[in-house]
Amino acid sequence: MKALVAVKRVIDYNVKIRVKADNSGVETANVKFSANPFDEIAVEEAVRLKESGSVSEIIVVTIGPAAAQDVLRSALAIGADRAILIETGEEIQPLAVAKILKALCEREAPQIAILGKQAIDDDSNQTGQALAALLGWPQGTFASKLVIANGRAEVTREIDGGLETLSLTLPAVVTTDLRLNEPRYASLPNIMKAKKKPLDIIPAATLGLDLAPRLATLRVEAPPKRSAGIRVKTVAELVDKLKTEAKVI
Amino acid sequence: MAALVLAEHDGRHLKAATRSAVAAALRLGGEAHLLVAGQDVRGVAEDAAAVAGVTKVLLADDPLYAHPLAETLAPLVIGLSADYAAIVAAATTFGKNVLPRVAAKCDVQQISEIVAVVSPDTFVRPIYAGNALATVQSKDALKVITVRATAFEPAASAGGAAPIVTTPAMPAAADASFLRDELTKSERPELTSARVVISGGRGMQNGDNFKLIEPIAQSLGAAIGASRAAVDAGFVSNDLQVGQTGKIVAPDLYIAVGISGAIQHLAGMGESKVIVAINKDESAPIFDVADYGLVADLFQALPELAAALKSG
Numbered sequence: 153m154k155a156l157v158a159v160k161r162v163i164d165y166n167v168k169i170r171v172k173a174d175n176s177g178v179e180t181a182n183v184k185f186s187a188n189p190f191d192e193i194a195v196e197e198a199v200r201l202k203e204s205g206s207v208s209e210i211i212v213v214t215i216g217p218a219a220a221q222d223v224l225r226s227a228l229a230i231g232a233d234r235a236i237l238i239e240t241g242e243e244i245q246p247l248a249v250a251k252i253l254k255a256l257c258e259r260e261a262p263q264i265a266i267l268g269k270q271a272i273d274d275d276s277n278q279t280g281q282a283l284a285a286l287l288g289w290p291q292g293t294f295a296s297k298l299v300i301a302n303g304r305a306e307v308t309r310e311i312d313g314g315l316e317t318l319s320l321t322l323p324a325v326v327t328t329d330l331r332l333n334e335p336r337y338a339s340l341p342n343i344m345k346a347k348k349k350p351l352d353i354i355p356a357a358t359l360g361l362d363l364a365p366r367l368a369t370l371r372v373e374a375p376p377k378r379s380a381g382i383r384v385k386t387v388a389e390l391v392d393k394l395k396t397e398a399k400v401i
Numbered sequence: 402m403a404a405l406v407l408a409e410h411d412g413r414h415l416k417a418a419t420r421s422a423v424a425a426a427l428r429l430g431g432e433a434h435l436l437v438a439g440q441d442v443r444g445v446a447e448d449a450a451a452v453a454g455v456t457k458v459l460l461a462d463d464p465l466y467a468h469p470l471a472e473t474l475a476p477l478v479i480g481l482s483a484d485y486a487a488i489v490a491a492a493t494t495f496g497k498n499v500l501p502r503v504a505a506k507c508d509v510q511q512i513s514e515i516v517a518v519v520s521p522d523t524f525v526r527p528i529y530a531g532n533a534l535a536t537v538q539s540k541d542a543l544k545v546i547t548v549r550a551t552a553f554e555p556a557a558s559a560g561g562a563a564p565i566v567t568t569p570a571m572p573a574a575a576d577a578s579f580l581r582d583e584l585t586k587s588e589r590p591e592l593t594s595a596r597v598v599i600s601g602g603r604g605m606q607n608g609d610n611f612k613l614i615e616p617i618a619q620s621l622g623a624a625i626g627a628s629r630a631a632v633d634a635g636f637v638s639n640d641l642q643v644g645q646t647g648k649i650v651a652p653d654l655y656i657a658v659g660i661s662g663a664i665q666h667l668a669g670m671g672e673s674k675v676i677v678a679i680n681k682d683e684s685a686p687i688f689d690v691a692d693y694g695l696v697a698d699l700f701q702a703l704p705e706l707a708a709a710l711k712s713g
């Protein structure tokens with residue numbers, strides 16, 4: 153069976169985010185971009201499914217500008233077989249991302265679509281669920297364990313109260329949580345091989361989908377800054393301050 | 402038109418986060434109705450009817466809803482959505498799982514994890530781990546919204562007297578079945594609603610050492626949390642993770658022990674009223690946000706703190 157993995161190119165998690173002076177968004181010029189960490193986990197999981205024989209082919213997809221090809225090449229170096237860039241310079245919101253991924257799922261007929269649980273830039277945590285809804289597939293979100301057997305996926309999910317395990321018919325959508333796996337590093341030979349793997353570029357506008365943003369961003373601001381307080385020298389002083397000054401205990 | 406709030410419960414009680422979602426829904430300018438779906442959950446519906454400001458409770462009591470699956474709950478909500486201006490839920494793992502499925506089926510772009518209602522179509526939401534706040538305006542006729550519970554004072558649990566009307570179950574959208582769960586049992590208060598939280602990080606070195614935190618939590622009536630590093634290393638269970646991709650907490654007092662203060666961790670506790678940091682590295686970034694910083698070895702400081710709190 154085929155697996156489709158969605159990878160988003162985001163500002164690297166180590167970059168200190170700065171809001172633009174005109175409050176239109178965050179500074180993206182001259183900052184490092186990388187694959188969303190949850191999506192690296194998604195790619196790794198697909199590769200492990202291929203290594204264990206459950207998956208025969210891995211297709212990675214990203215939606216974004218031409219520069220987003222770099223995250224596809226990285227995924228190919230980890231072990232994906234081919235890549236698709238849906239190219240656009242426009243802002244594509246999660247509902248529209250889900251519509252594009254649905255069209256690709258209909259074309260490629262994967263038995264499993266693996267996404268990150270959230271992208272660390274927009275923090276929406278919704279694209280996988282939206283994709284499952286549009287396809288009428290079951291969903292296993294926030295997965296920390298995935299087992300494919302007998303035409304079903306057994307997904308252990310990280311929920312607020314602990315863990316929950318569901319059984320889903322395939323095809324299904326799975327979104328990754330941090331503890332699903334630890335992504336490997338690509339080896340140099342595999343990075344070289346990845347350069348020769350197929351990468352299709354499809355302009356988003358040719359898909360004939362309604363991709364118009366539904367949310368207008370009116371303003372982006374920096375949050376109120378918290379400043380450092382004081383240093384206490386001893387535990388006794390700390391307890392005293394919490395009692396008499398902060399009055400929280 | 403009213404807003405429909407999807408209630409979260411454990412089969413017996415309404416979760417406090419749902420009352421925060423009600424508070425946010427009431428800011429939209431219309432009535433707030435609560436939808437309770439479950440099996441044998443008349444008691445939860447009665448809780449829901451008592452929540453201040455709620456004017457109607459819809460009860461879908463059916464074995465189909467014995468476990469809160471997105472595949473069964475989404476069609477139920479979608480079936481009711483035509484009568485509503487907004488669908489609202491708390492941004493817990495429950496709300497985050499179900500609501501995007503509702504939104505997409507209704508061809509609506511969900512507005513995730515709002516922290517303020519500016520007007521019925523305009524909201525503030527954190528992006529980039531809370532390092533920026535975006536004000537967004539929705540062009541969709543129906544609003545589908547998840548709410549960061551810590552940003553809205555919960556509606557009172559008593560004072561309301563809403564009528565309870567039953568609503569029929571709807572066929573599931575896809576084949577998913579519940580197999581089992583392993584819920585963490587704890588004597589401690591719930592992390593997201595506790596007044597005091599004490600969290601341990603990689604500096605704790607192992608799970609056993611979290612025992613040093615327990616007597617302090619006991620004295621303060623605190624919940625115990627952790628950094629991602631502590632969870633990844635297996636010191637404590639996943640449901641204790643505080644941060645951008647874990648739980649968001651905003652207690653009166655947050656004590657960070659052996660936690661460096663990475664941006665992803667600060668995203669989950671930066672709104673706490675008073676922050677205390679205990680760390681042996683005086684240049685740890687956690688000290689930049691701490692109201693009270695103690696540079697010390699935690700293996701010395703924690704027993705001392707436990708003793709000081711115990712003696713009064």
Ligand SMILES: Cc1cc2nc3c(=O)[nH]c(=O)nc-3n(C[C@H](O)[C@H](O)[C@H](O)COP(=O)(O)OP(=O)(O)OC[C@H]3O[C@@H](n4cnc5c(N)ncnc54)[C@H](O)[C@@H]3O)c2cc1C
Pocket residue numbers: 158159160161176177188190191213214215216217241242243244245246249266267268269270271272273274275276277278279280369528535
């Ligand atoms: C040119 C441009 C400008 C933008 N400007 C703004 C702006 O000003 N303000 C703003 O708030 N947002 C902006 N965005 C972000 C955009 O609006 C959406 O918020 C974003 O694409 C989807 O939200 P999310 O990633 O948080 O979704 P989530 O639901 O958190 O993502 C979950 C998962 O979905 C998949 N996924 C999501 N997006 C993609 C993608 N593009 N390609 C492949 N897989 C994907 C990944 O697997 C990801 O882990 C911009 C995007 C672009 C391309």
Ligand SMILES: Cc1cc2nc3c(=O)[nH]c(=O)nc-3n(C[C@H](O)[C@H](O)[C@H](O)COP(=O)(O)OP(=O)(O)OC[C@H]3O[C@@H](n4cnc5c(N)ncnc54)[C@H](O)[C@@H]3O)c2cc1C
Pocket residue numbers: 165189190272601602603604605627628629630631642643644645646647648658659660661662663664665666669679680681682685697698699700
């Ligand atoms: C996509 C993504 C999502 C993430 N989400 C989260 C999240 O939700 N929550 C989260 O917490 N992190 C998250 N992280 C991880 C985050 O970047 C940090 O790696 C993590 O928070 C570090 O945990 P820590 O502070 O416990 O460990 P460290 O950074 O290793 O810090 C340990 C601290 O303990 C101190 N220490 C050690 N020994 C002692 C001692 N004996 N006495 C006193 N102090 C001592 C050290 O001085 C140090 O400051 C995420 C990362 C990524 C990439």
